[in-house]
Amino acid sequence: MIIAGPANEENYEASREYSREKDALDPLRAFRNRFHFPETDSGEDAVYFTGNSLGLQPKTTKDYVDQELADWARLAVEGHFEAAHPWLPYHEFLTEKMAEVVGAKPIETVVMNSLTVNLHLLMVSFYRPSKERFKIMIEGKAFPSDQYAVKSQLAFHGIDPAEGLIEVTPRTGETWLRTEDIVAAIKEHGESLALVMFGGVNYYTGQAFDLDSISEAGHSVGAVVGFDLAHAAGNIHLRLHETGADFACWCSYKYLNSGPGGVAGVFVHERHKANFDLPRFSGWWGHDKDSRFQMGPDFKAIEGAEGWQISNPPIFQMAALMASLEIFSEAGMAKLSAKSKDLTGYLEFLLDDIGDERISVITPRDPNQRGCQLSIRVDGADRSLFERLSGQEVFADWREPDVIRVAPVPLYNSFEDVFRFSERLRKALGE
Numbered sequence: 001m002i003i004a005g006p007a008n009e010e011n012y013e014a015s016r017e018y019s020r021e022k023d024a025l026d027p028l029r030a031f032r033n034r035f036h037f038p039e040t041d042s043g044e045d046a047v048y049f050t051g052n053s054l055g056l057q058p059k060t061t062k063d064y065v066d067q068e069l070a071d072w073a074r075l076a077v078e079g080h081f082e083a084a085h086p087w088l089p090y091h092e093f094l095t096e097k098m099a100e101v102v103g104a105k106p107i108e109t110v111v112m113n114s115l116t117v118n119l120h121l122l123m124v125s126f127y128r129p130s131k132e133r134f135k136i137m138i139e140g141k142a143f144p145s146d147q148y149a150v151k152s153q154l155a156f157h158g159i160d161p162a163e164g165l166i167e168v169t170p171r172t173g174e175t176w177l178r179t180e181d182i183v184a185a186i187k188e189h190g191e192s193l194a195l196v197m198f199g200g201v202n203y204y205t206g207q208a209f210d211l212d213s214i215s216e217a218g219h220s221v222g223a224v225v226g227f228d229l230a231h232a233a234g235n236i237h238l239r240l241h242e243t244g245a246d247f248a249c250w251c252s253y254k255y256l257n258s259g260p261g262g263v264a265g266v267f268v269h270e271r272h273k274a275n276f277d278l279p280r281f282s283g284w285w286g287h288d289k290d291s292r293f294q295m296g297p298d299f300k301a302i303e304g305a306e307g308w309q310i311s312n313p314p315i316f317q318m319a320a321l322m323a324s325l326e327i328f329s330e331a332g333m334a335k336l337s338a339k340s341k342d343l344t345g346y347l348e349f350l351l352d353d354i355g356d357e358r359i360s361v362i363t364p365r366d367p368n369q370r371g372c373q374l375s376i377r378v379d380g381a382d383r384s385l386f387e388r389l390s391g392q393e394v395f396a397d398w399r400e401p402d403v404i405r406v407a408p409v410p411l412y413n414s415f416e417d418v419f420r421f422s423e424r425l426r427k428a429l430g431e
């Protein structure tokens with residue numbers, strides 16, 4: 001089934017020469033050389049389309065981590081003050097650049113912990129059910145960890161998830177959610193909704209949700225609004241502050257290239273910066289910086305997102321993230337987003353060009369409703385197709401029962417990568 005997409009702005013061509021011409025004109029092409037690509041026997045870079053799962057390592061990461069190892073060796077405990085980047089305020093060195101990536105203000109942003117942990121911590125503060133208002137709404141087929149987190153929060157408050165969890169699913173025969181249906185569902189549950197918690201980009205379909213509309217609708221019924229931006233941060237152009245959600249969280253090892261288990265990001269809207277009545281699970285790193293080392297018994301939160309910190313931060317993980325955020329800051333999300341639309345548009349064109357009836361794209365065709373990822377459904381396919389497709393030369397991702405997810409990342413993928421992938425898929429389908 002081939003669904004006609006919107007007319008491409010470009011007159012794309014299905015040839016290697018054309019893809020190379022596109023690369024030659026790409027203003028961001030030099031960034032590719034700043035990343036390590038997995039090794040292959042042929043010596044050619046792998047087609048790495050799993051940056052939505054684990055981003056590639058910047059070549060500078062090692063220097064950033066080595067710096068902290070050297071300072072620890074040389075200075076030991078004094079490194080908290082004397083290191084090239086002192087460890088005591090280390091998280092602050094990341095705030096501004098992380099805030100830029102998601103379109104937030106520095107006061108709204110902090111880097112801490114890992115994603116699901118942060119989601120829980122934020123729900124401790126922002127999911128405050130009452131007898132009448134107790135439901136949590138999420139997108140259907142949300143990432144499993146988010147489903148577990150919200151269900152366990154409901155249960156923690158003594159609410160049966162079968163009653164308290166509302167999952168919005170696409171219409172029969174459709175693969176992604178219409179904004180009008182999300183908004184209608186929010187209005188329908190209205191005053192019973194305590195929290196609307198959506199993904200920014202769904203990990204399975206690649207759909208980017210209309211965060212402005214969701215935020216507005218959620219607030220209009222008096223609910224709190226939160227976003228999980230794991231597949232959105234570093235992928236789509238976000239304007240978190242303006243969008244107006246109460247909170248958001250995201251990981252940094254996917255599009256943000258901070259390495260396995262990298263330290264995660266948190267957003268708490270400025271309107272809550274001095275809302276010290278919100279319950280929170282506290283620890284000394286969220287305590288007022290001037291009096292933290294007086295080691296007093298009573299917690300006094302720092303204003304803004306920093307006040308949600310608990311523990312002193314993992315410096316090596318933060319060093320790795322710093323290496324990557326420097327690169328994002330140089331490239332800029334606006335430019336990355338423009339290239340992303342072109343790169344993914346080219347992939348879409350080539351998939352159509354294969355002309356195989358078994359292929360359909362379950363990601364929205366509208367470039368504004370997706371990031372770089374396309375999820376390709378192959379009717380009747382099983383894992384053997386994926387095994388013919390992937391391997392040393394091609395990194396893609398298989399999701400049961402029949403979906404291949406691919407993410408050409410604008411920071412380090414090329415138009416030639418996209419062309420090589422399509423040729424490989426064409427061959428695998430024919431075998």
Ligand SMILES: *Cc1c(COP(=O)(O)O)cnc(C)c1O
Pocket residue numbers: 114115116117143145146199203228230231251
């Ligand atoms: C990747 C991802 C996670 C992973 O959670 P961790 O706590 O980082 O292990 C959670 N939620 C979503 C939506 C994700 O995409």
